Amino acid sequence: MAEGRTPGANKGAASYPVPTASPRDGHRTEILVRRSRFLASCARTPDAASARNFVESVRYRCSDATHNCWAYAAGPPGDTARIGASDDGEPRGTAGRPMLNVLLHSGIGEICVVVSRWFGGVKLGTGGLVRAYQDAVRENLATLALAERVPSARYSVSLGYAYLDGFHRLLPRFGATVIAWEHLEEAGLLLELPEARRATFENALAELTNGTAAFRAL
Numbered sequence: 001m002a003e004g005r006t007p008g009a010n011k012g013a014a015s016y017p018v019p020t021a022s023p024r025d026g027h028r029t030e031i032l033v034r035r036s037r038f039l040a041s042c043a044r045t046p047d048a049a050s051a052r053n054f055v056e057s058v059r060y061r062c063s064d065a066t067h068n069c070w071a072y073a074a075g076p077p078g079d080t081a082r083i084g085a086s087d088d089g090e091p092r093g094t095a096g097r098p099m100l101n102v103l104l105h106s107g108i109g110e111i112c113v114v115v116s117r118w119f120g121g122v123k124l125g126t127g128g129l130v131r132a133y134q135d136a137v138r139e140n141l142a143t144l145a146l147a148e149r150v151p152s153a154r155y156s157v158s159l160g161y162a163y164l165d166g167f168h169r170l171l172p173r174f175g176a177t178v179i180a181w182e183h184l185e186e187a188g189l190l191l192e193l194p195e196a197r198r199a200t201f202e203n204a205l206a207e208l209t210n211g212t213a214a215f216r217a218l
Helices: 048-061 096-104 125-142 161-174 195-208
Strands: 002-004 016-019 027-033 036-044 067-073 083-086 111-118 146-149 152-159 177-183 187-194 214-217
Touching (some): 036 048, 048 067, 048 083, 067 096, 161 177
Antiparallel strands (some): 002 083, 016 146, 152 214
16 A cells, blocks of 8 residues: 655645545446456545545445456645555555556546456456456446536625625525524524635625624635
């Protein structure tokens, strides 16, 4: 197993494609290579912890597989700050790293792929294994549904209860989501908002509340 972090790698990236498949559902495709079955399972994993959890869930589901090799790139496309790969018992360098190379050149971010192999009785050799694992990943990515990941940030908002209805009507216009709130003398809310819409949202909030709302980045 290999996991890495490159200092200062690609921070503050703009929007980019990510898989729509969640770790719970996954996106699965299968190829056969000289009687060996290669099942690729892919999901969006925005951090290393979610990638490792996805790997473990596939390992559990495919516990009868001869190998469950995996690779993830949890940052923006091509970013090597949050990567990991494992050959899971295959000859060193024949599975995890070749799979990771495909992910890093795919133009897709926040992605993890596990390739489960059931040995079919015919040895593929090191070159054959590299090609088979890379082909399994490419086949999966070819039909993978994507969405655009929009960078967001969290903000705290405090406003009078009289403005709450109007505040909630603002949220869909700006793609904002309330994550948590608490009832104090004023309503206190934790908000996730696309970074590019901060200024316009803040202006709309000030107009709604006559400048009485408190709004700050966390």
